[in-house]
Amino acid sequence: MRFLIEHLQKSYGKKQVLRDVDFAFESGKIYGLLGRNGAGKTTLFNCLNHDIKSDAGAFWLEEDGQRRPLKAADIGYVLSTPTVPEFLTAREFLKFFVEINGCCVPGGLDECFEIVHIAPEDRDRLMKDFSHGMKNKMQMLVNILAQPNVLLLDEPLTSLDVVVSEEMKQLLRSLKAGRVTILSTHILDLALDLCDEIVLLGHGELERVDRADLDSADLRQRIIAALREEDDG
Amino acid sequence: MDKTLRIMLRLKSSYRINSILYGIGQFPVLGRFLPEGLYRMRLPKAAAAVLGAVWEVVLVFLGKALYFFTMVCGIGYLYRQADPRAVFLHILVLFTLMGSTLNNTMFDAGREQYYAILLMRMDAKRYTLLRYGYAMAKTVVGFLPFTLLLGTACGVPGWACVLAALAPAGVKTAVAALSLRCYQKTDRTLLEVGLGKVQWAVALAVLALAYGLPALGIALPVWLSEAAMAGMVAGGVCAVPYLARFGMYREMYQYLISKNMHQLDRAKEASRSYDRNTISADLSITSRKKGFEFLNELFVRRHRKILWRASLRITVVCLVAVGAALIAVLVSRNAAAAASRILTQSLPYSVFIIYVLHRGSGFTRALFMNCDHSLLTYSFYKQPDMVLRLFTIRLREIVRINLPPALVLGMGLPAILCASDGTFRAAESALILVSLVGLSIFFSVHYLTLYYLLQPYNAGTEMKSSVYQLALSGTYLVCFFIMRLRVPTLVFGLGCILFCTLYCAAACVLVYRLAPRTFRLRN
Numbered sequence: 001m002r003f004l005i006e007h008l009q010k011s012y013g014k015k016q017v018l019r020d021v022d023f024a025f026e027s028g029k030i031y032g033l034l035g036r037n038g039a040g041k042t043t044l045f046n047c048l049n050h051d052i053k054s055d056a057g058a059f060w061l062e063e064d065g066q067r068r069p070l071k072a073a074d075i076g077y078v079l080s081t082p083t084v085p086e087f088l089t090a091r092e093f094l095k096f097f098v099e100i101n102g103c104c105v106p107g108g109l110d111e112c113f114e115i116v117h118i119a120p121e122d123r124d125r126l127m128k129d130f131s132h133g134m135k136n137k138m139q140m141l142v143n144i145l146a147q148p149n150v151l152l153l154d155e156p157l158t159s160l161d162v163v164v165s166e167e168m169k170q171l172l173r174s175l176k177a178g179r180v181t182i183l184s185t186h187i188l189d190l191a192l193d194l195c196d197e198i199v200l201l202g203h204g205e206l207e208r209v210d211r212a213d214l215d216s217a218d219l220r221q222r223i224i225a226a227l228r229e230e231d232d233g
Numbered sequence: 234m235d236k237t238l239r240i241m242l243r244l245k246s247s248y249r250i251n252s253i254l255y256g257i258g259q260f261p262v263l264g265r266f267l268p269e270g271l272y273r274m275r276l277p278k279a280a281a282a283v284l285g286a287v288w289e290v291v292l293v294f295l296g297k298a299l300y301f302f303t304m305v306c307g308i309g310y311l312y313r314q315a316d317p318r319a320v321f322l323h324i325l326v327l328f329t330l331m332g333s334t335l336n337n338t339m340f341d342a343g344r345e346q347y348y349a350i351l352l353m354r355m356d357a358k359r360y361t362l363l364r365y366g367y368a369m370a371k372t373v374v375g376f377l378p379f380t381l382l383l384g385t386a387c388g389v390p391g392w393a394c395v396l397a398a399l400a401p402a403g404v405k406t407a408v409a410a411l412s413l414r415c416y417q418k419t420d421r422t423l424l425e426v427g428l429g430k431v432q433w434a435v436a437l438a439v440l441a442l443a444y445g446l447p448a449l450g451i452a453l454p455v456w457l458s459e460a461a462m463a464g465m466v467a468g469g470v471c472a473v474p475y476l477a478r479f480g481m482y483r484e485m486y487q488y489l490i491s492k493n494m495h496q497l498d499r500a501k502e503a504s505r506s507y508d509r510n511t512i513s514a515d516l517s518i519t520s521r522k523k524g525f526e527f528l529n530e531l532f533v534r535r536h537r538k539i540l541w542r543a544s545l546r547i548t549v550v551c552l553v554a555v556g557a558a559l560i561a562v563l564v565s566r567n568a569a570a571a572a573s574r575i576l577t578q579s580l581p582y583s584v585f586i587i588y589v590l591h592r593g594s595g596f597t598r599a600l601f602m603n604c605d606h607s608l609l610t611y612s613f614y615k616q617p618d619m620v621l622r623l624f625t626i627r628l629r630e631i632v633r634i635n636l637p638p639a640l641v642l643g644m645g646l647p648a649i650l651c652a653s654d655g656t657f658r659a660a661e662s663a664l665i666l667v668s669l670v671g672l673s674i675f676f677s678v679h680y681l682t683l684y685y686l687l688q689p690y691n692a693g694t695e696m697k698s699s700v701y702q703l704a705l706s707g708t709y710l711v712c713f714f715i716m717r718l719r720v721p722t723l724v725f726g727l728g729c730i731l732f733c734t735l736y737c738a739a740a741c742v743l744v745y746r747l748a749p750r751t752f753r754l755r756n
Binding site: 013014049050051072073075076077079081083084085086087088089092095096097099100101124126128142146 | 607754
């Protein structure tokens with residue numbers, strides 16, 4: 001499966017944020033999306049998630065050589081600030097999500113909680129009392145259960161403690177098979193550590209960074225130079 | 234012109250101009266026609282500057298006009314037995330004293346002061362003195378026409394009228410100097426040291442003296458009022474050198490600004506925690522339903538405190554009011570006649586009553602803050618069929634919650650009407666009942682439709698739609714003006730039912746067509 005973006009454009013007034021985004025993402029890989037502040041990473045995610053309308057271009061899923069438009073059910077979008085309905089318990093939220101989306105959970109809800117290490121005593125607590133990290137886990141969990149073909153992660157590990165952050169990284173690695181995962185981040189170390197491919201967003205276009213034959217230090221220098229160039233250009 | 238004064242006025246003016254342009258840009262249709270780069274174009278900025286300047290001038294006189302025509306002369310005219318000249322000066326002197334602490338801009342430490350003193354590092358002393366001087370000049374200019382016009386009408390001599398316009402600036406300046414001195418000695422302003430705790434008690438006492446004494450035919454002697462005003466002006470003049478000498482403006486504003494910012498943060502957090510605290514922690518509340526019915530039932534039951542409890546309290550109040558009115562009608566012939574006259578002619582009042590009793594805006598706010606704010610970030614929740622399915626469930630719920638008070642009034646008012654003349658008026662009774670229930674349903678549809686079509690909040694739970702706010706204000710104004718209509722119950726009732734039916738149908742069609750596109754988090 002491939003996720004194809006073709007000539008995607010988005011402007012705010014005269015400011016062209018996405019000029020010509022044209023890229024093919026391969027299934028089974030985690031892509032690290034890097035860009036300067038204001039480069040348009042969130043705009044790109046919002047366009048892909050149908051939160052805002054793009055001005056031109058299209059995006060498709062290609063399966064067995066057949067293209068089809070991306071449906072809402074194909075996308076999972078995890079925000080940096082986790083948002084969960086605080087008047088529900090974790091179990092109630094999961095139950096509601098599973099029913100609405102028709103997700104298959106043969107092992108029951110408790111088995112789902114094990115995936116993101118939510119302790120049994122926390123499963124029947126109102127989520128208004130959850131910490132940032134636990135809310136993040138819940139947000140990630142429902143996106144896992146929905147089994148989206150494309151998983152968009154906007155700064156997902158920001159402000160998580162080191163333990164939860166490591167758990168999340170492991171989780172993302174274990175989930176990457178069979179789907180396209182795109183992770184937007186400002187943390188270069190995270191992108192180099194977790195992602196299979198690095199993609200730069202600059203001048204409203206996506207550009208792949210070739211990781212071959214480069215050690216980590218060289219790659220880091222090259223990425224920073226490229227991003228700096230975007231700003232100067 | 235002085236450089237600091239020029240920067241201060243430009244800062245103030247830029248802030249106002251940009252606020253005007255931003256406000257215009259928020260209108261859905263108008264905003265689309267605004268040109269690109271609006272904020273750097275001369276003509277729109279000049280137009281906004283003119284508007285801003287006009288508004289500044291209007292503000293100088295508008296507040297003072299309201300103050301004089303209502304609080305000073307409006308109430309002053311009620312005291313016929315006292316000398317109008319003495320009453321005019323009596324009220325003015327006492328209120329001027331009260332305003333010296335309650336309305337003193339020296340210790341305003343908000344965004345404007347933060348930008349100027351801390352962010353742009355302007356000379357704190359020059360900035361403060363110019364800002365305060367400008368504010369005092371506006372006070373004198375604003376007061377003078379009214380003290381001259383209304384004072385001379387009461388027989389106050391011209392020189393005393395001029396003194397009355399200067400006195401507020403004088404006493405405020407004197408109090409500012411005292412407070413600065415207090416800060417210099419204790420690191421705290423006068424308001425913090427103790428005046429803050431008693432100032433409202435003092436204000437109430439002054440208010441009682443200002444209005445209470447003339448009611449008893451007592452007013453400060455004219456000579457004493459004139460002497461007090463002269464003293465205030467002299468105090469102000471004496472205080473000016475101290476204000477000019479005071480050298481701790483920057484430290485003081487830094488302290489006041491950080492304190493205020495902290496209070497703002499606390500207020501924001503308090504508002505957020507209020508929203509969270511409205512959620513019942515009772516885990517015995519469960520639901521056997523499925524899907525959106527499950528979500529809705531848990532939402533309503535866990536928010537019973539703010540949704541149902543308010544409605545039930547209002548219902549009880551309505552029941553008591555209807556019961557009291559029934560007793561009054563049964564025991565008093567006059568009350569019966571009045572009730573009959575009012576109820577057959579004043580059904581338009583019910584629009585305003587139902588508007589006031591309706592909890593629709595609170596319902597939609599709770600929906601956003603504790604439910605939609607989070608769920609609107611999930612793509613499944615924004616699917617057109619999901620949006621519409623939930624809208625239908627919520628419409629049923631908001632109608633149900635708001636119906637009890639309307640039902641009580643809808644049955645109570647006809648009962649009072651029938652009891653007032655001892656005849657059973659079936660048609661009128663049915664009409665009143667249906668109109669009130671119809672109005673309640675109308676407001677439910679109205680608030681939920683506005684919420685779904687204009688969804689006014691962004692991800693940071695900030696209200697971002699001026700159109701939504703205008704629509705809410707418009708609702709109030711329309712209800713207020715309908716209240717002034719004098720039409721027979723039959724005509725109004727039939728018109729009301731027809732309008733409600735048409736509006737509800739149109740609103741539902743609009744929601745079904747547009748809500749899947751409009752029910753989104755604002756950017």
